[in-house]
Amino acid sequence: MRLAALLLGAGMAFAQTNVLTVASAPKLLAKRNETVTAKVHLQLRSGYHVNSNTPSDAYLIPLKLTWKADPLESPEVVYPKPTMEKTEFSEKPLSVFSGDFEIATKFKTPANAPAGPAIITGKLRYQACNERMCLPPKTIDVPLTVDVQ
Amino acid sequence: MPSACTLYLKKVNCVYNWRGWLLIGPVLAIGLLTPACSNSNSSVRAAVKAEKDRKRAPDFNLKDVNGTPVKLSDYRGKVVLLNFWATWCGPCKIEIPWFMDFEQRYKDQGFAVLGVSMDEDGWEAVKPYLADKKVNYRVVLGDDSVGNLYGGIESLPTTFLIDRDGRVASTHIGLVSRKDYEGEIARLIESDKRAALR
Numbered sequence: 218m219r220l221a222a223l224l225l226g227a228g229m230a231f232a233q234t235n236v237l238t239v240a241s242a243p244k245l246l247a248k249r250n251e252t253v254t255a256k257v258h259l260q261l262r263s264g265y266h267v268n269s270n271t272p273s274d275a276y277l278i279p280l281k282l283t284w285k286a287d288p289l290e291s292p293e294v295v296y297p298k299p300t301m302e303k304t305e306f307s308e309k310p311l312s313v314f315s316g317d318f319e320i321a322t323k324f325k326t327p328a329n330a331p332a333g334p335a336i337i338t339g340k341l342r343y344q345a346c347n348e349r350m351c352l353p354p355k356t357i358d359v360p361l362t363v364d365v366q
Numbered sequence: 367m368p369s370a371c372t373l374y375l376k377k378v379n380c381v382y383n384w385r386g387w388l389l390i391g392p393v394l395a396i397g398l399l400t401p402a403c404s405n406s407n408s409s410v411r412a413a414v415k416a417e418k419d420r421k422r423a424p425d426f427n428l429k430d431v432n433g434t435p436v437k438l439s440d441y442r443g444k445v446v447l448l449n450f451w452a453t454w455c456g457p458c459k460i461e462i463p464w465f466m467d468f469e470q471r472y473k474d475q476g477f478a479v480l481g482v483s484m485d486e487d488g489w490e491a492v493k494p495y496l497a498d499k500k501v502n503y504r505v506v507l508g509d510d511s512v513g514n515l516y517g518g519i520e521s522l523p524t525t526f527l528i529d530r531d532g533r534v535a536s537t538h539i540g541l542v543s544r545k546d547y548e549g550e551i552a553r554l555i556e557s558d559k560r561a562a563l564r
Contacts, residue, residue, distance in 0.1 A: 270468040275455045276495065306456040306541065344454055350521040350540035354486065 236262040236345050236352065242364045245288060247326040253362055257282065257320045257339070266313035267343045269299030273312045278344040280352045282320050286337050289324035296320055305348050330365045337361050350356060370477070376528060413536045414550050418486075420533035422513035423448070423526060428482065431493055436506050439532065446528040447479045447547070449521045450508065453495045455486070457494035457541040458523040462499060464544045469503040470488035475528065475555050477560045482512065484522060529554055 231309040261267060263275045268277045284292040296319045301310035311346035322339070347353045423446075425439045430477065438448070449465060451458035465479045483505055485491045496505055513519035525549050527536045536550055 276491070277456075278454045304456060306460045311456070331469055346456055348541075351452070351457060352521060353452075353484065354454070365537065 230284075234301045235345060236265045237267065237355075237357075239341065239357065239359055242359075242361050243269055244364055245324075247324065247330070248274055248275070249326050249330055249365065251309050251326055253324050253326060255287075255322045255343075256348075257325065257359055257361075258317070259314075259320065260317050261345065263316075264347045266304075266311070266315040266347075267296050267301060267345045269312040269314055270296040271299065271312055273301075273307075273309060277311070279344070280314060280341070280343045282322065282339050282340045282341050282359065284322060284337060286324055288327070288330040289337060291325045293323040294320060295323070304346075308310050316340060326365060332365050333343050335363045335365060337363055368466045377525055382441050392526040394557060413538075413546065414527070414553055415535055417529075417533075419527065420531075420535055423528045426512045428505050428508060430495060430504055431489060436480070436504060441478055441480065441528075442532050443476065443530050445477045445530055445551065446526075447544075447551065448477065448482065448528055449476070449514065450482045450484055450522055450524045452484045455490050455522040460541060461523055461525075461544075461547075462501065464547065466500075468503050468547065472551060472555065477547060477551060477555060479503035480507035484513065484519065486507050518537070523535075527551065527554060 223346050228303075238260045240260065242255060242257055245253055245255050270279050270281060280296070282294050282296075284294075286292045296359050297314065297320065299312040301312055302313045302315065329357045337360075339361065340356055341359050342354060344354040344355045423438060425437060427437050429437055430436050438446070447465060447468065449458075449461065451462070463479075468477065469479045481501070481503060483492045485507070488507055492505065492507065495501075508519075516524070521539050523538075523541065525538045525542070525547075526534050527538075527547075529535045535554055538546075547551070
């Protein structure tokens with residue numbers, strides 16, 4: 218019985234590699250010469266946190282969202298306010314995101330952007346931990362469908 | 367202070383309905399747990415595999431901070447604490463001072479700590495950290511291929527205790543208590559000493 222519990226525990230530990238879920242973003246309507254804001258909704262598995270975009274320690278890997286925005290321009294990423302969380306493994310509180318959170322990005326739509334649908338792709342880099350272990354840093358694609366009008 | 371066994375027995379008794387188990391619960395629990403609780407290192411005994419169940423630790427050839435090649439097989443004859451870690455891993459940093467202490471205390475008894483950093487940024491990230499923390503044991507730079515040899519290191523810290531014959535005696539994924547490590551190291555050093563005397 219104890220052996221089974223140990224094996225189950227180990228299996229669970231190795232299965233916890235995908236702890237961050239990115240919700241599909243609704244289609245973005247982008248009008249020429251205007252600014253539009255896209256919101257990426259993220260959900261982190263309970264018990265885990267990711268470092269914020271401004272981590273407390275130079276060794277920690279920040280969460281970062283970057284975009285290949287074409288046909289839109291000048292993406293300005295706005296991160297939520299991080300929480301300062303005390304963990305068992307750190308003397309000082311860490312600047313983290315946990316639970317559900319949203320990252321907003323403001324795009325400019327140029328006057329000469331071709332009308333019609335397009336897909337722009339963001340790259341989200343993050344590194345997650347819980348109280349006992351950390352997962353390796355990961356970069357995932359964040360696709361966004363845009364309709365230029 | 368209650369021992370780990372006492373606490374475990376209490377927990378076992380609380381799991382079931384107390385009415386039915388009030389009389390037979392403790393008897394059954396004691397009967398089931400007596401072999402495991404026959405000494406204070408019961409949890410250590412559970413974590414350290416029996417010699418017949420140990421598998422060979424895969425060998426590797428990695429470089430340390432000075433560029434010197436390091437093979438795990440170089441450590442044959444020693445008990446090795448092989449720790450996969452990274453500078454961005456908070457729980458790993460709790461363990462590092464313990465490992466430094468173990469290295470200091472047990473090195474004369476045929477024990478060594480070997481760290482394998484999984485930092486993607488390589489020595490650029492690791493070297494300053496080792497210098498800053500005055501890490502007194504050897505650290506090599508790892509990668510996915512060495513991680514795959516050990517079943518794929520997907521969480522850090524992951525630590526293997528390897529016996530003097532180069533076989534994996536125990537595996538720990540995630541932060542483990544210092545006491546557990548101390549118990550396991552002591553047990554491996556002692557059992558290997560006994561084997562040498564036979």
